[in-house]
Every structure is written in structure tokens, then in C-alpha cells.
Amino acid sequence: ENRIFSGIQPTGNLTLGNYLGAIRNWAALQDDYECIYCLVDLHAITLFQNPEELRRNTREVAAGLLACGIDPKKHILFNQSQNQDHAELAWIFNCVARMGWLNRMTQFKEKAGKNRENASTGLFVYPNLMAADILAYKATHVPVGEDQKQHLELARDIAAKFNNDWEKPDFFPLTEPLILGAATRVMSLRDGTKKMSKSDPSDMSRINMTDGPDAIAQKIRKAKTDPEALPSEAEGLEGRPEAQNLVNIYAALRGVDVETALGDVGGKQFSEFKPILSDVAVSVLGPIGEEMQRLLQDVAEIDRILCEGSERSRAITNPILREVREVVGFVQ
Ligand code: ATP
Ligand code: MG
Missing domain, CATH: 3.40.50.620 (HUPs)
Incomplete structure (x- = not known):
């Protein structure tokens, strides 16, 4: 059993x-x-x-x-x-x-x-x-x-x-x-080697499930990255913890694997990728955050x-x- x-x-x-x-x-x-x-x-x-x-x-x-x-x-x-x-x-x-x-x-x-x-x-x-x-x-x-x-x-x-x-x-x-x-293992938005945690003192290090669209967009815009464009293959993420983390988040939110995700966003600069990631995050978390607020009325x-x-x-x-x-x- x-x-x-x-x-x-x-x-x-x-x-x-x-x-x-x-x-x-x-x-x-x-x-x-x-x-x-x-x-x-x-x-x-x-x-x-x-x-x-x-x-x-x-x-x-x-x-x-x-x-x-x-x-x-x-x-x-x-x-x-x-x-x-x-x-x-x-x-x-x-x-x-x-x-x-x-x-x-x-x-x-x-x-x-x-x-x-x-x-x-x-x-x-x-x-x-x-x-x-x-x-x-x-x-x-x-x-x-x-x-x-x-x-x-x-x-x-x-x-x-x-x-x-x-x-x-x-x-x-x-x-x-x-x-x-x-x-x-989702990592902090401020430090790609540290786990994202609800008890981290920095609110900018994490996306909260109750964050609205503006907060989510701002946190992702400010998330630490490196200067390179996204690779088209998963191996290209090795040694790039911040890029790896954001691509993993994107893939997980869309319910696809990393290879498939890179098929869509590989080759893009972060300036182009980040708004795409924000939109996906808002579309998944938005309804959950609203339902939480409703439940907390009672x-x-x-x-x-x-x-x-x-x-x-x-x-x-x-x-x-x-x-x-x-x-x-x-x-x-
Ligand atoms: P705290 O900072 O207080 O430890 P936390 O965010 O680590 O909070 P927990 O309550 O310790 O959350 O863990 C709840 C569940 O969430 C556990 O199954 C844990 O493995 C999972 N979890 C916590 N942080 C992450 C993360 N960054 N990525 C993936 N899973 C996580
Ligand atoms: Mg914990």
C-alpha cells in the first residue's frame, strides 16, 4: 500500500x-x-x-x-x-x-x-x-x-x-x-548558487505566489544574469547558474523539458527572454494568488x-x- x-x-x-x-x-x-x-x-x-x-x-x-x-x-x-x-x-x-x-x-x-x-x-x-x-x-x-x-x-x-x-x-x-x-531546485534570483527560500530576508530573491504581475515583472527584470545570449542546447547552460535557473523555471512553468524550452527561446538575449518568462509566470501564478486572497476572506x-x-x-x-x-x- x-x-x-x-x-x-x-x-x-x-x-x-x-x-x-x-x-x-x-x-x-x-x-x-x-x-x-x-x-x-x-x-x-x-x-x-x-x-x-x-x-x-x-x-x-x-x-x-x-x-x-x-x-x-x-x-x-x-x-x-x-x-x-x-x-x-x-x-x-x-x-x-x-x-x-x-x-x-x-x-x-x-x-x-x-x-x-x-x-x-x-x-x-x-x-x-x-x-x-x-x-x-x-x-x-x-x-x-x-x-x-x-x-x-x-x-x-x-x-x-x-x-x-x-x-x-x-x-x-x-x-x-x-x-x-x-x-x-529553484535558485535565488539574486544568486544562482543559493536556493530560493521563503525565509530569505531579500524579497527580490524570490517570486512569491501572491506577487502581482508588476512585482513578478520587476523581479524577473532585475534577476541576475550573464551577458551571453541563451544557448540552443542544454549543454550550453553548464557553468551558467543564473541562465540555467531561469530556463529551468521557464520549462517547468510551461510543463516542457529544457531542450524543448530552448527550442523556443534559444538564441534570445535576456532582454528579450525575460518578458516572455514574466508572462508565463503571471499566467500560472495569477489565478492561484487570486484564489488564495479569496480563501483568506474566510x-x-x-x-x-x-x-x-x-x-x-x-x-x-x-x-x-x-x-x-x-x-x-x-x-x-
Ligand atoms: P524556509 O526558508 O523556511 O526553509 P523553504 O522555502 O525552504 O522555506 P520549506 O517549507 O522548507 O520551504 O520546504 C517546503 C517544500 O518546498 C519542500 O519539499 C522543499 O524541498 C521544497 N522547496 C523549498 N525550496 C525549494 C526550491 N528553491 N526549489 C524546489 N523546491 C523547494
Ligand atoms: Mg526549507
């Missing part, structure tokens, strides 16, 4: 990276799989969040997922803190994962920055909570962007060690990542959807957690 789980942090505006790397695929998978999608607010507070902003972002990200076609009737959409099983299993995994494994995680190094002594301990054990999110459902597949591949490998290591330590060979599945589409309805989703999520995880307590040896 296949079961999909994935999460997104309510840490700010949804970006084009979140859309192309994750949410668009989440919507498509609903036709063929049982899907559980989670707003991971416990993950968000690994970096301090203003409480009012956290609540607002949670509702906004929920509206974003709904606007992209996530169906909360057929599938499950909820916020993580409303299901305590995630946190309980994460504690058990804190006792399974090894310090050495977590020391290798590149996201921690990036997010902690230079002053590692001052990072929260939650930020360090973030991947253990992520493993708990997935394994509390015994999920088999996790659709994510390229940046989460390392954390998924850690989740497999945790599952394997748990199964081995307590001699339950098939207890937790070894979950597979699903990294789908032409833009699995916050009570969003809260109701999340509450009901959390109830249905607990119906899946409660029996799995009972089994886990039994395996570990807790009296219950």
Missing part, C-alpha cells in the same frame, strides 16, 4: 520554488495515492517566529495549498501541532538517531550560520522530527524538492536502526523520496479544515503510536 506524506513550513510567503519543487506535484499525486499534507509549525519554531505572524502564515500557506488544488475532503490537510503524535515519535527518534548523523546535515549548517553555539537545539534535531512526521503514518513516498533529499536519507537510516534495535524487521518502511519535475473555514484534518490524521497515527510504545517497552 502506498501512502504519501509531505510537509511545508509556515515560515512566510510561498515561493515559486515551493510551487514547482513541491506543491504542484502534491496536487498531481492526489489522483493516484492517499495523501497527507502537513503545515509543519513545530518545524517553523526552530527559528523564532512571532506568534501572530506564525498564525497568519499557517493560514496563508493553507490557503496556498487549497488554491493549488489540494483537496481536503479526499485527502488530509492539517497543521502539525494539532497532532501530538509527531512530537512524541520525534522524542523516541532523538534517542535513535546518532549525533554523527545529524552533524552531517547541510541544512543545519546553512540555517545555523556562523554562530552555531547559538542555534536552537530544535534546529539541530529538525531531521528527527521530519522522520517522525513521515513514519508516524508509515508513509512510503515523500514528494519534496531536491534540498530535502539528505533529510529523507536520514529518515531511512532512523527507520532501519529502529527496526534493527528492537528486532522488528518490517516495522517502519524505508521511505522513498519523489523528486519530480523540471525545477526540483479564516474560520480554513481553521475548520485544519482541525478536521488533524482529527483524521490522529485516526491514522494513534494506532501506530500505540504499537511503537509496545515495541519500545512503555507500559500503557
Whole structure:
């Protein structure tokens, strides 16, 4: 039996990276799989969040997922803190994962920055909570962007060690990542070597899903590029991270591969290509942004959807957690 789980942090505006790397695929998978999608607010507070902003972002990200076609009737959409099983299993995994494994995680190094002594301990054990999110459902597949591949490998290591330590060979599945589409790692518009992120301090580094046509056009116009025209073959993008990124975005938005995209825009100067890219971005994001604004008029309805989703999520995880307590040896 296949079961999909994935999460997104309510840490700010949804970006084009979140859309192309994750949410668009989440919507498509609903036709063929049982899907559980989670707003991971416990993950968000690994970096301090203003409480009012956290609540607002949670509702906004929920509206974003709904606007992209996530169906909360057929599938499950909820916020993580409303299901305590995630946190309980994460504690058990804190006792399974090894310090050495977590020391290798590149996201921690990036997010902690230079002053590692001052990072929260939650930020360090973030991947253990992520493993708990997935394994509390015994999920088999996790659709994510390229940046989460390392954390998924850690989740497999945790599952394997748990199964081995307590001699339950098939207890937790070894979950597979699903990294789908032409833009699995969308880069910052200001720096082609840095991932586009919703928590980046520079708003010019990303396209937000709520940006209007003028903001999108301006950000793409100002996006960093090199002086050469676009190549006609994909190999010509090697060593040109900014050009590569913009062409990947263009291809992914149009739903074609990079070769096909270059068949249309190869040979063009950026001055000619950028307005074409803006038009495609506006035509995809415009309707989603408008639907988000409409949904956000009724916050009570969003809260109701999340509450009901959390109830249905607990119906899946409660029996799995009972089994886990039994395996570990807790009296219950
Ligand atoms: P933050 O800066 O707070 O970490 P984020 O933009 O990285 O925010 P997450 O909530 O960490 O977003 O990740 C949600 C999903 O979006 C994950 O599946 C992640 O792999 C995917 N994702 C995030 N950024 C990108 C990107 N630039 N390109 C492709 N996928 C991305
Ligand atoms: Mg992230």
C-alpha cells in the first residue's frame, strides 16, 4: 500500500520554488495515492517566529495549498501541532538517531550560520522530527524538492536502526523520496548558487505566489544574469547558474523539458527572454494568488479544515503510536 506524506513550513510567503519543487506535484499525486499534507509549525519554531505572524502564515500557506488544488475532503490537510503524535515519535527518534548523523546535515549548517553555539537545539534535531512526521503514518513516498533529499536519507537510516534495535524487521518502511519535475531546485534570483527560500530576508530573491504581475515583472527584470545570449542546447547552460535557473523555471512553468524550452527561446538575449518568462509566470501564478486572497476572506473555514484534518490524521497515527510504545517497552 502506498501512502504519501509531505510537509511545508509556515515560515512566510510561498515561493515559486515551493510551487514547482513541491506543491504542484502534491496536487498531481492526489489522483493516484492517499495523501497527507502537513503545515509543519513545530518545524517553523526552530527559528523564532512571532506568534501572530506564525498564525497568519499557517493560514496563508493553507490557503496556498487549497488554491493549488489540494483537496481536503479526499485527502488530509492539517497543521502539525494539532497532532501530538509527531512530537512524541520525534522524542523516541532523538534517542535513535546518532549525533554523527545529524552533524552531517547541510541544512543545519546553512540555517545555523556562523554562530552555531547559538542555534536552537530544535534546529539541530529538525531531521528527527521530519522522520517522525513521515513514519508516524508509515508513509512510503515523500514528494519534496531536491534540498530535502539528505533529510529523507536520514529518515531511512532512523527507520532501519529502529527496526534493527528492537528486532522488528518490517516495522517502519524505508521511505522513498519523489523528486519530480523540471525545477526540483529553484535558485535565488539574486544568486544562482543559493536556493530560493521563503525565509530569505531579500524579497527580490524570490517570486512569491501572491506577487502581482508588476512585482513578478520587476523581479524577473532585475534577476541576475550573464551577458551571453541563451544557448540552443542544454549543454550550453553548464557553468551558467543564473541562465540555467531561469530556463529551468521557464520549462517547468510551461510543463516542457529544457531542450524543448530552448527550442523556443534559444538564441534570445535576456532582454528579450525575460518578458516572455514574466508572462508565463503571471499566467500560472495569477489565478492561484487570486484564489488564495479569496480563501483568506474566510479564516474560520480554513481553521475548520485544519482541525478536521488533524482529527483524521490522529485516526491514522494513534494506532501506530500505540504499537511503537509496545515495541519500545512503555507500559500503557
Ligand atoms: P524556509 O526558508 O523556511 O526553509 P523553504 O522555502 O525552504 O522555506 P520549506 O517549507 O522548507 O520551504 O520546504 C517546503 C517544500 O518546498 C519542500 O519539499 C522543499 O524541498 C521544497 N522547496 C523549498 N525550496 C525549494 C526550491 N528553491 N526549489 C524546489 N523546491 C523547494
Ligand atoms: Mg526549507
